[in-house]
Amino acid sequence: MNEQDFLAGYDPRDYPAVAVTVDVVALTIREGALHLLLIRRAAPPYAGHWALPGGFVRPDEDLLAGARRELAEETGLGGERLGRVHLEQLGTYGDPDRDPRMRVVSIAHLAFAPDLPDPVADTDAADAIWLPVTALPNRQLAFDHARIIDDGLERARAKLEYTPLATRFLAPEFTVTELRAVYETVWGEPLHAGNFHRKVLSVPGFVESTGASTERGGARGGPRAKLYRPGTARLLHPALLRTLR
Amino acid sequence: MNEQDFLAGYDPRDYPAVAVTVDVVALTIREGALHLLLIRRAAPPYAGHWALPGGFVRPDEDLLAGARRELAEETGLGGERLGRVHLEQLGTYGDPDRDPRMRVVSIAHLAFAPDLPDPVADTDAADAIWLPVTALPNRQLAFDHARIIDDGLERARAKLEYTPLATRFLAPEFTVTELRAVYETVWGEPLHAGNFHRKVLSVPGFVESTGASTERGGARGGPRAKLYRPGTARLLHPALLRTLR
DNA sequence: TTGAGAACAACTCAATCTGAGAACAACTTA
DNA sequence: TAAGTTGTTCTCAGATTGAGTTGTTCTCAA
Numbered sequence: 001m002n003e004q005d006f007l008a009g010y011d012p013r014d015y016p017a018v019a020v021t022v023d024v025v026a027l028t029i030r031e032g033a034l035h036l037l038l039i040r041r042a043a044p045p046y047a048g049h050w051a052l053p054g055g056f057v058r059p060d061e062d063l064l065a066g067a068r069r070e071l072a073e074e075t076g077l078g079g080e081r082l083g084r085v086h087l088e089q090l091g092t093y094g095d096p097d098r099d100p101r102m103r104v105v106s107i108a109h110l111a112f113a114p115d116l117p118d119p120v121a122d123t124d125a126a127d128a129i130w131l132p133v134t135a136l137p138n139r140q141l142a143f144d145h146a147r148i149i150d151d152g153l154e155r156a157r158a159k160l161e162y163t164p165l166a167t168r169f170l171a172p173e174f175t176v177t178e179l180r181a182v183y184e185t186v187w188g189e190p191l192h193a194g195n196f197h198r199k200v201l202s203v204p205g206f207v208e209s210t211g212a213s214t215e216r217g218g219a220r221g222g223p224r225a226k227l228y229r230p231g232t233a234r235l236l237h238p239a240l241l242r243t244l245r
Numbered sequence: 246m247n248e249q250d251f252l253a254g255y256d257p258r259d260y261p262a263v264a265v266t267v268d269v270v271a272l273t274i275r276e277g278a279l280h281l282l283l284i285r286r287a288a289p290p291y292a293g294h295w296a297l298p299g300g301f302v303r304p305d306e307d308l309l310a311g312a313r314r315e316l317a318e319e320t321g322l323g324g325e326r327l328g329r330v331h332l333e334q335l336g337t338y339g340d341p342d343r344d345p346r347m348r349v350v351s352i353a354h355l356a357f358a359p360d361l362p363d364p365v366a367d368t369d370a371a372d373a374i375w376l377p378v379t380a381l382p383n384r385q386l387a388f389d390h391a392r393i394i395d396d397g398l399e400r401a402r403a404k405l406e407y408t409p410l411a412t413r414f415l416a417p418e419f420t421v422t423e424l425r426a427v428y429e430t431v432w433g434e435p436l437h438a439g440n441f442h443r444k445v446l447s448v449p450g451f452v453e454s455t456g457a458s459t460e461r462g463g464a465r466g467g468p469r470a471k472l473y474r475p476g477t478a479r480l481l482h483p484a485l486l487r488t489l490r
Numbered sequence: 491t492t493g494a495g496a497a498c499a500a501c502t503c504a505a506t507c508t509g510a511g512a513a514c515a516a517c518t519t520a
Numbered sequence: 521t522a523a524g525t526t527g528t529t530c531t532c533a534g535a536t537t538g539a540g541t542t543g544t545t546c547t548c549a550a
Contacts, residue, residue, distance in 0.1 A: 018265045018302070020339070020350050057263070059348060063339040092337045092352045094265070094308040103304060105265050105350070107337045177498070195538065197499065202536095216546085222497030223545035238486070238536085422527070440509065442528065447507095466518035467526025483507085496547080507536070518525070 019104045022066040023054030023145070025090060025152030026075075026111040027186075029169045033132045034185050036149065037119060039074060040127035045100050046142035052149070053128070054106065064089065067109035074128055075119045086112040086168040090152055098144045108148045110155055112168040160186055162239040164206050167230040173210055175225035176200055177218075187242055199240060205233025264349045267311040268299030268390070270335060270397030271320075271356040272431075274414045278377045279430050281394065282364060284319060285372035290345050291387035297394070298373070299351065309334065312354035319373055320364045331357040331413040335397055343389050353393045355400055357413040405431055407484040409451050412475040418455055420470035421445055422463075432487055444485055450478025 026037035038050045053074035057066045064087060072082055087109055094105040119128035133153065138146050160166050166182040167174065180196045200206055207228035214224045271282035283295045298319035302311045309332060317327055332354055339350040364373035378398065383391050405411050411427040412419065425441045445451055452473035459469045 018263060020263045020265065057339070057350075060341045062341060063337065063350070089336055091334060092308065094302070094352065096305045096307065105302075105308070105352070107339065107350070175498085192538070192540090193497080194499080194501085194540080199537090218497055218546075220496050221494095221545085221547040223499080225498060241483070243538090420527085437509070437511090438526085439511080439528075439530085444508090462517035463526055464518080465525050466516085466523095468516035468528080470527055488509090491550100493550085494548090496545100498545080499543090501542075502540085503538105505536105505538080508534085510533095511531085513530075514528090516525100516527080518523100520521100520523085 017102065019099075019102055020057045021054055021104055021106045022057055022063055022070060023052040023106050023108045023148060024067050024071050024074075024087075024111055025052060025108060025149055026071055026085075026113055027133075027152070027156055027169075028113040028115055028130060029182060029185050030115055030130060032181065032185060033134065035130040036133050036136070037071075037074065038129060038131050039119075041142055049140050049142040050131075050137055050145075051142035052108070052145050057107075063107050064109070067107075067111075071111060075116055077116060081116065084114055084168070084172075086165055090148070090155060093144055093148060095144065106143075106148075108152070110152045112156070112165055114169055114171060157186055157242075161241060162236050164230060164233055164236060167207070173212075173227045173229050175214060175227060176207075177225055179207070179228075183240070189242075196240075203233070203236050203238065203240070205231040206236055207231050262347065264344075264347055265302045266299055266349055266351040267302055267308060267315060268297040268351050268353045268393060269312050269316050269319075269332075269356055270297060270353060270394055271316055271330075271358055272378075272397070272401055272414075273358040273361055273375060274427060274430055275360055275375060277426065277430060278379065280375040281378050281381070282316075282319065283374060283376050284364075286387055294385050294387040295376075295382055295390075296387035297353070297390050302352075308352050309354070312352075312356075316356060320361055322361060326361065329359055329413070329417075331410055335393070335400055338389055338393060340389065351388075351393075353397070355397045357401070357410055359414055359416060402431055402487075406486060407481050409475060409478055409481060412452070418457075418472045418474050420459060420472060421452075422470055424452070424473075428485070434487075441485075448478070448481050448483065448485070450476040451481055452476050 024037070028035050028037075037053055039053050041047050041049050041051050053070050055070050057063060061069070068082065068087055071085070071087070072078070075082075090108040090110040092105060092107045096103060098104060098106075116130075119130065133149075136146075136149065141149070160183055166179055166186070169182045170178055176197050177193070179200060180191055180193065183196070184191055208231045210227045210229055212227045214227065217224055269282070273280050273282075282298055284298050286292050286294050286296050298315050300315050302308060306314070313327065313332055316330070316332070317323070320327075335353040335355040337350060337352045341348060343349065343351075361375075364375065378394075381391075381394065386394070405428055411424055411431070414427045415423055421442050422438070424445060425436055425438065428441070429436055453476045455472045455474055457472045459472060462469050
């Protein structure tokens with residue numbers, strides 16, 4: 001049998017039916033707190049429960065594109081603002097019993113977003129909000145989403161150590177203090193301002209100076225801060241290490 | 246409609262057919278070189294090409310269990326020796342065109358194995374061998390397996406930095422020099438013996454002494470080396486860093 | 491207008507860690 | 521027995537880190 005014949009005689013229905021979905025753990029920082037995008041499910045199973053935005057992968061759609069589409073639908077955001085969102089694959093969850101309907105394998109993704117507008121509930125979701133991760137309703141999360149969120153948060157904390165992705169939570173131009181606030185928020189611990197400043201400026205390619213400064217000092221005083229933009233490095237060497245874990 | 250009715254009326258066939266497979270990037274060290282487990286495909290597509298071991302996920306099988314089963318089938322190994330193999334999820338590959346037959350989403354896994362016997366070709370595979378990664382036939386790899394292998398190798402290199410998984414390439418008891426050889430093989434660069442020794446013994450929980458030493462010195466001379474076994478740490482703090490990347 | 495407080499940015503300094511090499515004893519093979 | 525190899529420990533200069541200080545610029549409120 002040659003390859004031509006083989007493909008012609010191939011019937012996908014011979015194989016066990018598995019549904020493939022993408023889910024998104026979307027993180028942003030609002031008012032100094034780490035927030036997570038959640039929707040409230042309108043339909044069974046888990047109707048009324050909180051869940052990650054997500055849905056079925058379309059037949060001709062790449063996984064990452066599917067995750068980006070779901071994120072766009074749930075946030076109501078178009079291409080421009082979504083373009084500044086970092087999106088990466090987080091992991092795949094395929095426990096045979098994770099969905100009561102059938103076998104569903106879900107490829108979870110992780111998104112780092114600058115402060116975005118409030119999400120727009122669409123037909124799939126009764127409600128959609130940015131929720132502080134400190135207020136997660138662990139008991140009321142659908143499927144295995146509590147575990148996916150845990151994994152996403154741990155991945156986010158780790159990624160700040162060795163990548164410059166913290167800048168993705170900020171505007172295109174930012175101060176060192178704003179960058180430090182991202183680290184403190186995600187890691188949940190205060191950092192030494194002086195040492196952080198020294199470290200950020202010494203790691204090659206982390207940030208580059210714009211030459212400009214903020215228009216005003218801090219809300220409660222202090223001089224105008226210098227402005228930086230993301231550098232060209234994709235990995236930080238040496239990394240910014242959390243001292244304890 | 247309550248949840249009961251909903252589940253009863255649910256037809257999986259309403260959803261687009263997607264096949265879900267698991268693949269395994271299995272690494273081991275033989276004769277001082279990093280080797281990868283490959284099979285030669287017997288059936289189309291890509292008949293005659295090299296490919297990663299893998300196959301369809303069974304209906305009631307966890308993803309990791311599926312990967313472990315495929316690895317067992319391909320290596321012909323039973324539970325005992327396979328129990329010492331480290332297996333983790335690597336990433337999911339779901340490009341719509343990656344398989345000419347139909348939409349196939351594959352969850353790739355990464356395995357670290359101590360030196361295993363030669364694999365046994367089964368019905369699926371015309372041939373199965375441990376191949377040195379320096380001799381990879383990039384042009385003759387099936388599907389997107391060249392990229393999966395690249396990702397697996399990079400993950401392996403990174404994992405040695407911050408986890409104690411290098412010990413998984415070794416026997417239950419090993420010397421510091423054998424451990425250093427793992428790092429040198431995977432990273433592809435020589436390391437300073439004295440500094441490596443100091444570092445390994447100073448990282449809490451990386452290795453613990455057995456109190457014993459090897460029966461003989463090295464093959465070409467030198468004193469007997471002390472023996473160690475893996476410690477209890479699951480992460481290395483501080484990490485062993487590659488100096489350049 | 492001025493004083494108090496805040497915070498950006500730069501600096502200091504001791505403690506620790508790292509890279510490179512040397513020393514030395516214990517072993518091998520020839 | 522001699523020559524060479526290797527496991528292990530030590531030394532030391534340079535770099536990095538943690539903690540704190542200083543000086544200046546700014547905001548807010550009296």
